[in-house]
Amino acid sequence: MAALIFNLLSSARDTLQLLLMQMKNSTPSLFSSSALLHEVVTFSQIGDRTVLIVGDIHGCYDELQELIKTAKESTIDQELYLVCVGDMLNKGPKSKKVLVFLRDLMDRGMASAVKGNHEEVILKHYSCLCKDKDYALPRRYTYLKEFEDEDFAFIKSLPYSISIPHLNIIIVHAGLVPGIPLHRQSIQDLCQMRNVETNIRFPWGLVSTAHRKPIRGVAWATKWEGPQHVYFGHDCRRGLQQLPFATGLDTGCVYGDKLTGVLLGGRSGIHTLLSVPARCQHYAGKQQVLLEECST
Numbered sequence: 001m002a003a004l005i006f007n008l009l010s011s012a013r014d015t016l017q018l019l020l021m022q023m024k025n026s027t028p029s030l031f032s033s034s035a036l037l038h039e040v041v042t043f044s045q046i047g048d049r050t051v052l053i054v055g056d057i058h059g060c061y062d063e064l065q066e067l068i069k070t071a072k073e074s075t076i077d078q079e080l081y082l083v084c085v086g087d088m089l090n091k092g093p094k095s096k097k098v099l100v101f102l103r104d105l106m107d108r109g110m111a112s113a114v115k116g117n118h119e120e121v122i123l124k125h126y127s128c129l130c131k132d133k134d135y136a137l138p139r140r141y142t143y144l145k146e147f148e149d150e151d152f153a154f155i156k157s158l159p160y161s162i163s164i165p166h167l168n169i170i171i172v173h174a175g176l177v178p179g180i181p182l183h184r185q186s187i188q189d190l191c192q193m194r195n196v197e198t199n200i201r202f203p204w205g206l207v208s209t210a211h212r213k214p215i216r217g218v219a220w221a222t223k224w225e226g227p228q229h230v231y232f233g234h235d236c237r238r239g240l241q242q243l244p245f246a247t248g249l250d251t252g253c254v255y256g257d258k259l260t261g262v263l264l265g266g267r268s269g270i271h272t273l274l275s276v277p278a279r280c281q282h283y284a285g286k287q288q289v290l291l292e293e294c295s296t
C-alpha cells in the first residue's frame with residue numbers, strides 16, 4: 001500500500017512539474033524560439049584542443065580578443081575551442097563585431113555558445129521588426145539596424161545549454177535548479193535565474209524554486225551538487241563564483257571590471273582561470289546610459 005501511495009504521489013509530482021515547465025516555457029513566445037534547446041559537444045568535435053569558456057562579453061570585442069590572446073599564451077595548444085556562456089551582445093560597444101567573429105568561428109567548428117537573456121531580448125525586437133517595419137527600436141537597441149536577417153537567424157539557432165561529456169561539464173547562461181534533469185529545466189530559469197529557494201517539502205523530498213532576483217533564497221550554485229560542473233554567467237553582482245560544482249564567470253567587463261574565462265582540458269589537461277581588465281566602463285548600469293566608446 002505504501003508503495004502504491006508513493007507511486008501515485010510520484011506520478012502527481014511529475015505531472016505537476018511538467019505542467020509548471022510547460023506554463024513557464026509557453027508564456028512568452030521569445031522563450032520558445034530555439035529548435036535545439038540543449039546541445040551536446042563531443043570529443044570528436046573538440047579533439048585535443050583546449051577549451052576556453054568565456055563569461056558575459058556584452059559587445060566587449062577588444063577585451064575578448066585580449067583574453068583569447070592571453071589564453072593562447074597560457075597553453076601549449078595554439079588552437080582553442082571557444083565556448084561563450086551567453087549575453088555576448090548588447091550594452092557594450094561592438095556587438096556586431098562579436099557576432100561576426102563568433103559566427104565565423106562556429107562555421108569553422110571552433111566555437112559554441114548558449115543564448116543569454118540579452119539574446120532573447122534581441123530576438124523579441126527582431127520579431128517586432130518583422131511584424132512592423134516601422135517598429136521603433138528603443139535607443140539602446142538602435143545598433144540592431146546594422147544586423148542582417150542571417151545575424152538574427154544565427155542568434156535564434158543558439159541552444160540554451162551545452163554539455164561537453166568528456167569534460168563532465170555543462171554550460172548555461174544563468175543557472176540550473178538542483179534536482180531537475182537538464183531537459184526539464186525551464187528555459188526562463190536557464191536564462192534568468194540567480195537564486196534558488198528550497199521551499200516545498202513533499203514526501204519524496206524538497207523541491208526548489210528559482211528566482212531571477214537575488215532577494216529570496218541563495219545563489220543557486222551553492223546548492224548545485226553535480227555530478228557535472230556547471231559554467232555560467234549572468235550574475236555580475238556576485239562576480240567570480242567558485243563552488244565545488246559550479247563556476248560563475250560574469251565579472252562585469254561591460255561595467256568596467258574585467259572579462260574572465262576558464263581554460264580547460266587539451267593535451268596538457270590544464271584548468272586555470274584567466275581574466276583581462278576592461279578597457280573602460282562601457283555601460284553605466286541602471287542609468288542605461290551608453291558611454292562613449294573607448295578611444296584606445
Ligand SMILES: [Mn+2]
Binds near residue numbers: 087117191233234235
Ligand atoms: Mn544575463
